[in-house]
Amino acid sequence: MSENVTMTAAPGVVKTHQKTGFGRTLGLGSLLAVAVGLVVxxxxxxxxxxxxxxxxxxxxxxxxxxxxxxxxYVASFSELSLMIPRAGSLSSYTEVSIGHFPAILAVFSGYIVVAMFALSAELLLLDFIIDKIYPGVFPPMSIGIGLLAVFTVLNLMGIDLFAKLQSALAFIMVLVLLALGLSALGGMANPHTAGIDLTSDWNPLGTGVFALVALAIWGFVGAEFVCPLVEDAKQPERNIPRSMSLGVTVIFVTIAIYCLGALFYIPADQLAGSPLPHYDFAQAVFGETGLTFLAIAAITATCSTVNTSLAAIPRMLYGMAKNGQAFPQFSKRSRTNNTPWVAVLFVAAITGLPMLIMGDDPDAIGLLLISAAIAWLLAYIITHVNVMVLRRRYPKLKRPYKTPFYPLPQILGIAGMIYAVYYASPAPELNGQIFGAAGMVLGLVSVIGVFWVKVVMKKKLFEPEPIEKVLNAK
Incomplete structure (x- = not known):
């Protein structure tokens, strides 16, 4: 079913009716599951x-x-996604703000490349934790590769099935993490570890604790993955902002309880140094039974992340292809399920490739993940810039959602993201490797972006498109 949306534009921009290519099937619950499911x-x-x-x-x-x-960033994405409700998400916003080259750079460096390593690392981490809980039961990488294949097929079958799966996965995942944290707080299964006093030195880093903002912010990136699904959303003006705001709030409460519970059972230095602290936590709270509990949390978290990525990222590529910013094959949709099937298969392929290449070296994938995550924050910075530029260029354009206290959230967001990039390295000795790898990723994407815009699209790098062109796109 198609839906008509009326846009009231600035002087010189006529009202248009745009028809989306997808059906309106995702309600608030499904979108909230997406916002939570990718992040956690x-x-x-x-x-x-x-x-x-x-x-x-x-x-x-x-x-x-x-x-x-x-x-x-929730405020900025809400304003942009409802002003320009296209599946391309950030690419559509950026091309009418600062041009095609930054649009391609933002999406490929901040989402396609990051997802390539993030999903691979997530699937490999699941293999490692399952092998630790049930040693020798499953062949190496069989769980990760198998889940990738299963969720690729399920996403090819359509958005309805995706929504039902995502809602169930996100609910189970949050429920398990809250149960673990609340059980730990109350000492319901096993008594709190003797000798741990959380109040004696509650802030050992003093003002240096602010350096951990770079680490903490990784717990909240990704809620904007609901935006590429705007053409599938019911009542997007209401549900897009609410799903993201509620999503990051649920995440904040869940993570706070989860971390506080762990501090009652695991000495701080052990938590900080363990490669699998969630394994130690579950075992300390529930004993051997806790490992089954952890297996459920790990499987649902990984399935939720993979499921969301395979739904949202292909729609980013679909939108870019419709805008001429990517191969036109990405705009192909299946006749039966209306799914961008070429894009889904592409995302699945680039996810599986690092697993096959670096399956025996998880530390290398972790390093690449941190490096590429710097580009994710770059995408957020571009998003905030888009809001500020479009407010000046189209002040009278209808905005179903307007950022409260504009432009303070955008200024604060840009400053905070720059700060987080500066402190992105978990250890100073890794700065060279991390920023070197990030520079290589951004450099490669930049070269490809320049070639595509200048040679294929025959456009200027930083020349914005008229907004009516995007709003009228079929």
């Missing part, structure tokens, strides 16, 4: 516990700052 991954479960180990109770400070910064 195994990688986040590990990083948040390590941060709690470094700062103790003081970790609540960078965690709260990360939550505030997340609300700033």
């Amino acid at each position: 991954s195994q990688g986040v479960m590990v990083l948040m516990l390590q941060g709690a180990g470094i700062a103790g109770l003081g970790f609540i400070i960078p965690l709260a700052i990360g939550y505030i910064l997340a609300l700033t």
Whole structure:
């Protein structure tokens, strides 16, 4: 079913009716499941516990700052996605703000490349944790590759099935993490570890705890993955902003309880130094039974992340292809399920490739993940810039959602993201490797972007498209 949307534009821009290419099937619950489901991954479960180990109770400070910064990008994405409700998401916003080259750079560096390593690392981490819980039961990488194949097929079958799966996965995942955290707080299964006093030195880093903002913010990135689904959303003007705001709030509460519970059972230095602190946590709270509990949390978290990525990222590529910013094959949709099937298969392929190449070297994937994540924050910075530029260029354009207290959230968001990039390295000795790898990623994407815009599209790099062109796109 198609839906008509009326846009009231600035002087000289006529009202248009645009028809979306997808059906309106995703309600608030499904979109909330997307916002939560991508963010809360195994990688986040590990990083948040390590941060709690470094700062103790003081970790609540960078965690709260990360939550505030997340609300700033939620506001910017809400304003842009409802003003320009296209599946291309960030590419569509950026091309009418600062041009095609930054549009391609933002999406490929901030999403396609990051997802390539993030999903691979997540699937490999699931293999590692399952092998630790049930040693020798499954062949190496069989769980990761198998889940990737299953969710690729399921996403090819259509958005309805995706929504039902995502809602169930996100609910189970959050429920399990909250149950683990609340059980730990109350000492319901096993008594709290003797000798741990959280109040004696609650903020051991002093003002240095602010350096952990860079780590804490990784616990909130990704809620904007609901935006590429705007053409599938019911009542997007209401449900897109609410799903993201509620999503990051649920994440903040869940992570805070989860980390606080861990501090009652695991010594801080052990949390900070463990490669699998969630394994130690579950075992300390519930004993051997806790490992089955952890297996459920790990599987649902990974499935939720993979499922969301295979739904949202192909729609980014679909939108870019419709705008001429990517291969036209990505705009192909299946006749039966209306799914961008070429894009889904492409995302699945680039996810599986690093697993096959670096399956025996998870540390290398972790390094590449941190490096590419710098580009994710670059995409957020571009998003904030888009809002500010479009406010000046089209002040009278209808905006179903307007950022409260504009432009303070955008200014705060840009400053916070730059700060997080500067402190992205978990250890100073890794700065060279991390920023070198990030530079290579951004450099390669930039070269490809320049070639595509100048040679294929025959456009200027930083010349914005008229907004009516995007709003009238079929």
